[in-house]
Amino acid sequence: MNIVIMAGGSGTRFWPMSRSSRPKQMLDIIGGKPMLRATYDRVKDLAPDERILLVVGREHLAETRKIFHDTSVRIIAEPFGRNTAPCIGVAAAFLLRHLGSDAPVAILPADHYVAQPEEFREALREAASQAATGGIVTLGILPTRPETGYGYIERDPQDLGGKGKSIHRVLRFVEKPGVDTAERYLASGNFYWNAGIFVSTPGVLLEEFASCLPRFHEGLGQLHFTEDPLLMAENMTELYRGTENISFDYAIMEKTSRPVFVMPCACGWSDVGSWYSLYDVRRNERDPRGNLLDGDALLEDCTDSFVVSKGGRWIAAIGLHKVLIVDTEDSLLVADLERSQDVRKVTDHLRGSGDRRLL
């Protein structure tokens, strides 16, 4: 099969560690390697390197090459971000027209975490064999709590699978729910978390682009493919300029007339969308008092706190409970750990102040 890893994001939810020049997928905030590399390592056994495509921002090309120096993955450098639809369109065309492969392709974000990678790979393999028969297959993460931070997928209850493997038709995709709705989803057993991971064939994907985004598809037809990422980024510039910023979910998944399937997956997945989420995912690394420590710090009578020391400074903490400390060379964040998603208020402030050095 083929793999496309989408690493074009530029979020600042891990500010002050993540910056526009150092987005989350480039950070080694878990497992000691950049999330992009961990995503690759998680799926590299499913496809040869030549059939693994990394789509990154042009400004991260050099670092990506460094991270993957020991591999022969293919890299597509986007001239600038245009959300996931254009990214996936170019990747599908690259696979089908340039590499001549119409084998199923798994499309994965580069910045997620999976606790049980073998379950994850097994789900992708199953999804690929379903995708080979036409249609689009999404991974549905079995929810473990009434999470309000994720979108959900509602399944048709009828199980189309066999041999102990489930697969369902998708009834609808739903946006992040309120807490009551999330409780109901969790109780019903018919809802999954939408991880934004799906599998289809390049040919099917391009047909969908032809019907849902015809102008973009026309531009794709004139795109000249090359193995040189910088040249390729040049070639993509005009196409991207003429394309709207639009997600694959919105442009294709919600409009397609093809069958859409959901493949259930219980693999300990997390989108690691905030400092608190990272603290949650890394629960096994906490000390007996619930503290998680990245780098050196002296914790005196602290509980359930998370200290990230990357600024080369000596850190001491006294009597803290559920506090997040992130110290970098030029910036320091101290927050109520459970309110770490509010870091966007800080980055919004920085954006508003016109001072972009710290973004």
Next chain:
Amino acid sequence: MNIVIMAGGSGTRFWPMSRSSRPKQMLDIIGGKPMLRATYDRVKDLAPDERILLVVGREHLAETRKIFHDTSVRIIAEPFGRNTAPCIGVAAAFLLRHLGSDAPVAILPADHYVAQPEEFREALREAASQAATGGIVTLGILPTRPETGYGYIERDPQDLGGKGKSIHRVLRFVEKPGVDTAERYLASGNFYWNAGIFVSTPGVLLEEFASCLPRFHEGLGQLHFTEDPLLMAENMTELYRGTENISFDYAIMEKTSRPVFVMPCACGWSDVGSWYSLYDVRRNERDPRGNLLDGDALLEDCTDSFVVSKGGRWIAAIGLHKVLIVDTEDSLLVADLERSQDVRKVTDHLRGSGDRRLL
């Protein structure tokens, strides 16, 4: 009258801002000037500069000279610290034998805060006129809460004063009490906080040294005085080497057979003994949500917190309540503000680790 300001302390209660090379009295943590200078400014109208003695550690001589470049105060540099008794003994001998003055001398720590300086000066003037008649007069701070962090002075209820001015004999000095005892002290009306401030004459002080610390007094008799602080520190070295580390309270005040008086004083005094105490003293500078900010920081939904930004870093804080952040170039402290006295556990740890760079 004469003034002696004792600035030999080397505490690290304001770590990481205070260091052995930068003790509290040298920090401008309140009012925009070093506490030592503020102490001088508070009393400079009571005596000519030539009769104001600063006793500092030799290692702080250069900085002290800089801070007092526009004055003609006298500086005694101690070769090393030996607590308050030797310091006061040398100062008293300097005044009587070198300057030939037996006028009353007020002995003041260099690192206290006084909200109402005029009340403070008035109390020192009154104390000086009482001291001129023999005896030792201590300032008794009218307690405003059942503080367990201060020592107390119990007065004899009989008021010996006149013309609206109170003065009492001291019954006893008591150590820091428990909270129940402190409540009782506060309710009784017969207890004052011991600020470690007292007034006597150089002659009386030297007589006390002769009877309470005879060997030290003998050494004092052989001490050669000079205006050159470095030479003076040389001269003091042998005397200090042969002297125990002992406080004036313990060596003299608790043993003297002279009358000891307490002069009540309601002057908004604080020993500013911790970050929390500093936050308390600077209550007028807090924002409407109770936050106190030294330097720049973005506070997002924080209350009753204290942020000191001296590290040149950009600081953001989110959702904190009663948290202390002190950021310096090489160290960072984040603490429950009400537990800021536990900073000594951090400095104890640093001492124990053998790494003295951050002390």
